[in-house]
Amino acid sequence: MMVASHELNIPVAAMELAIQKLLRDERAAAWPEDVRRTLGVVERQGWQLTHLVAQMLDVARIHAGQMLLVLADVDLAAVVRAVAERLAERFERARCPLSLQAVTSVVGRWDRGRLEQALTCLLDNALKFGAGKPIEVEVARRGANGRLVVRDHGIGLAPDQLPRIFRRFEHAASPLQYGGLGLGLFIVREIVSALGGQVDVESAVGVGSTFAVELPRAGLASRAREATAHARRSARNRSIAPRAASPSRRPMSNAWRTRVGFV
Structure with missing residues (x-):
């Protein structure tokens, strides 16, 4: 390929x-x-x-x-504004009013190009299935994470469709009607995962879909520290756990006690 x-x-x-x-x-x-x-x-x-x-x-x-990552200090809000400006003509053609809540700077250790790609895929999805309806994009800081939300008010998805929309070549609706290869959301998931984050979706038929991306602002270093801390806790728990006596040693102990007159 x-x-x-x-x-x-x-x-x-x-x-x-x-x-x-x-x-x-x-x-x-x-x-x-x-x-x-x-x-x-x-x-x-x-x-x-x-x-x-x-x-x-x-x-x-x-x-x-x-898939290579070029990590740097990136403002998620600035990425959202830049992508929205680049796609402005497409929003106009689709008659989709775009609402941005991306005023607060949310800086993290991310790959700007990959973030732009993931956001473009999410907005492509919203434009495709929510044509003629408003689309909202929100950026916020949530604890140690940056949060990106893309919400459309389009055709929505049935509950049984949600588990498979992030797979390769999957279509939630007829590709003859909506086009595409069924790769956009798969790429979103892979990019977000590579940056140490996760993406979730909530949807209802006839109501629309909301995609929420959570990314650790410390980047991959945060995930590495969590993994290291988890490994240390596991090792500590193993070292202090009570150890059962070895069955193979009990007969030897009993034999020794018999020889010295305890039994």
């Missing part, structure tokens, strides 16, 4: 560059409206194809254990 993704990415990237060059051409303003509109459609479809190829490549990397 990794080789196929690379091979697909080359012509798709070349097509995107060519379209962007045409749209930025000084003569574009004089072109007929239907030509410019058609080029806009091609550009958006090219972006969608690039996104799908990137997802395939990421899944291949995850499967091969090659």
